[in-house]
Amino acid sequence: MSRIFGALKGALSGLLSTLSKILSTGYVFTWDFGLTFINLVTPNKKSRIGTLSDGESLWPPYVPPQEGDSRCSCPALNAMANHGILPHDGRNIKFTELSKLIHETYNFAPSFCYFVPNYAADFLGRDYKTDTMDLNDLDVHNCIEHDASLTRWDAKKSPDQSKPALELVHALLANATGDGGKTLTVEDLSRFTAIRRAHSKATNGQFTLSSNSKFFGSSNSGTLVLFFGGKVDDLKIFLTEERLPERWESTVRSRTGMTMALFNITAAKIESGIAGAKTHVE
Numbered sequence: 001m002s003r004i005f006g007a008l009k010g011a012l013s014g015l016l017s018t019l020s021k022i023l024s025t026g027y028v029f030t031w032d033f034g035l036t037f038i039n040l041v042t043p044n045k046k047s048r049i050g051t052l053s054d055g056e057s058l059w060p061p062y063v064p065p066q067e068g069d070s071r072c073s074c075p076a077l078n079a080m081a082n083h084g085i086l087p088h089d090g091r092n093i094k095f096t097e098l099s100k101l102i103h104e105t106y107n108f109a110p111s112f113c114y115f116v117p118n119y120a121a122d123f124l125g126r127d128y129k130t131d132t133m134d135l136n137d138l139d140v141h142n143c144i145e146h147d148a149s150l151t152r153w154d155a156k157k158s159p160d161q162s163k164p165a166l167e168l169v170h171a172l173l174a175n176a177t178g179d180g181g182k183t184l185t186v187e188d189l190s191r192f193t194a195i196r197r198a199h200s201k202a203t204n205g206q207f208t209l210s211s212n213s214k215f216f217g218s219s220n221s222g223t224l225v226l227f228f229g230g231k232v233d234d235l236k237i238f239l240t241e242e243r244l245p246e247r248w249e250s251t252v253r254s255r256t257g258m259t260m261a262l263f264n265i266t267a268a269k270i271e272s273g274i275a276g277a278k279t280h281v282e
């Protein structure tokens, strides 16, 4: 009898937890649509670059990672730590603080800034509201980190995902076609991703790429055009040194920031371009 009660209790708590996840996801998407609407009817934020005096920067100084610092597969979070926007050692970061600082640095909407760190807390088995993480905790394979990335070799070849694969970054930027090769476009991202996926599939015996990972891949790469305007000069600094370029500010100026609804449109464009892109494995 007690076994039956135990099983029933387990099933009920599983059901409640699934239900609460569905409700919370529904809430975030509704919130996100609300923010998208606010962006449509309110003026953009003014650029702060013009208010700076000579030599002044919007960001604390860049200090490359030191021995023992924690870094991860995400250039954007590493850059925040390298500038001391996140703790420079990349450790004991509160998920709630990460949400706030991503919004302030890149101007992602609060809905995204809650959703992704909350997703990370979930796959790490931690509490979003009270717990902390180190940057390298994010590199759990096939949670967000995945094969065939644009700036890292696959985890099988490069188990330490904390540093950029410079050869890949240079190849990515050399593949830019916009503005006479000065700007990386959505089409460039589709083409380069298609090549990376074909190459990884052919050379990595443990290659995996779920639909979720594909979506994360195209979302991550979409940030390069959305938040950096695809500018090759800026991306070279951002992706090789994981540094925010001198006098850089996010190209997203909307009042509440880039919402998931708009962000996903770019990710979908990149993903749909991949199927038709030519690949050749060198």
Ligand code: HEM
Pocket: 073, 074, 075, 076, 077, 102, 106, 108, 112, 113, 116, 117, 120, 138, 139, 144, 145, 146, 147, 148, 149, 150, 151, 152, 217, 220, 221, 223, 224, 227
């Ligand atoms: C919200 C918190 C964030 C988390 C937890 C996160 C996590 C990650 C992870 C785990 C990866 C590795 C994926 C792979 O294997 O390629 C990644 C890659 C990346 N992320 Fe983030 N990220 C976050 C925010 C951001 C932001 C705010 C930006 C830019 C504005 C960004 C831009 C990128 C880029 C460009 C890549 C490289 C993609 C590639 O190499 O293919 N991320 N991120």
